Amino acid sequence: MIKLRTWLLQAFILILVATPSLAFKIEEVTSPGGIKAWLVEDKAVPLIAMKFSFRGGSVSDPQGKEGVTNFLTGMMDEGAADLDSATFQRLRDELSFKMNFDAERDHFEGAFQTLSRNRDASFDLLRKVLMQPRFDPAPLELVRQQFLLSVRDRNEDPERIASSAWMAMALPGDPYARETGGTLASIGSTTAEDLRRAHALIFNRRTLQVAVVGDIDAANLGLLLDKVFGGLPEGQEPPALPQARFSEGPSLKIIPRDIPQSIIVFGHGGIRRNDPEFIPAYIMSEILGGGGFGTRLTQEIREKRGLTYGVGADLAPLERTGLFIGSLGTRNETAGEALTLVKQELRRMAEEGPTAEELADAKTYLTGSYALRFDGNATTAAQLLGIQQDDLGIDYIATRNARVEAVTLEQVKAQAKRLLHGDKLIVAVVGRPEGLTN
Secondary structure, three states: OHHHHHHHHHHHHHHHOOOOOOOOOOEEEEOOOOOEEEEEEOOOOOEEEEEEEEEOOHHHOOOOOOOHHHHHHHHOOOOEOOEOHHHHHHHHHHHOOEEEEEEOOOEEEEEEEEEHHHHHHHHHHHHHHHHOEOOOHHHHHHHHHHHHHHHHHHHHOHHHHHHHHHHHHHOOOOHHHOOOOOOHHHHHHOOHHHHHHHHHHHOOOOOOEEEEEEOOOHHHHHHHHHHHHOOOOOOOOOOOOOOOOOOOOOEEEEEEOOOOEEEEEEEEEOOOOOOOOHHHHHHHHHHHHOOOOOOHHHHHHHHOOOOOOOEEEEEEEOOOOEEEEEEEEEEHHHHHHHHHHHHHHHHHHHHHOOOHHHHHHHHHHHHHHHHHHHOOHHHHHHHHHHHHHOOOOOOHHHHHHHHHHHOOHHHHHHHHHHHOOHHHOEEEEEEOOOOOOO
16 A cells, blocks of 8 residues: 555656646735735736635524524625616626625635626626625525525435534534524524624624735726725624633434434544644644545555545634544444544554654645645635635745645654544444444
């Protein structure tokens, strides 16, 4: 297997020879009205991509109105200002711009792309959406039915059931543990006024962050920022929530379902992105269970024993806490064995850490694959926005690979010992697992 991993790494390096360079210039632009954005000017393609976000995602949903922020994402292209839904969507199609919104736990994000020749007209429609979304009865009911269908599907999806149960076990009573998509009751009772309140809470200049990539210079972007966002209220920081607290494991919850496989979600507390040792911890988690064929969990559970088609575990940093969470699917009769192996590998990594060869391979992969995150205007804008949200600094792209290369084996071993607790796992299982009991 070592030879196979070496061959895969060599093939991967050859592919990366053709990937784009990361030697692009990031400029911080401040509009005449004081709105800031990061810009990568690129005139190679007549296209402009923008990503933006506001602080306050699904954690801001009021009690009993879970999913209202997510509901808002579905209403943002259903008419704005003087344009009803049909008229707005006709103009969108004529101008060929793309627009979508997403409600994360900590942020409400928007993505926008337009052809350069349609820049002014397209961004004018975006301005109307941000300032004056319409929540007309007919499209509201149509979107409601779509979200209700999504909730019903989620309630029958074993992976989603297991993930939701795990969050409720790990963070009981915390807004992070609530259903970001809402419930049948909360979506069914959401009103236009609820959506207006959510919009007023989220959309403001104080928490706005913007990244733009494409065919536009700094001077024109400054004017565009004021045109699109200048009418937003100054706003205020969302109410501070207390630090999220994890339950102490070990704990196990089995949710019986008559399905041939058991879906297992496991994990415990992790690490936040602003922790000074995040990069060594991230490398450790990649070696353990980052999803590749060479990770320890994949080797032990899939390759050596054939107990699963896929197993992975990663750090998942949030604003108020960090998670270490993994999952796998296995036959009901091998559920106990698979979970035992997970615990075994976490203990082994905590006690011994990775080998020098594993660390070298991980560095090669992580530094080489980084360029693939910047394969277009939209993906580059998304990366820039994520760096802003995590407050990593405008020079992060230029220094990131050097930071990875500088990590020592001792640092990774220290984070494995610090973060991994195979004997304290919180586990949620959906299925009819054998070898496990509540």
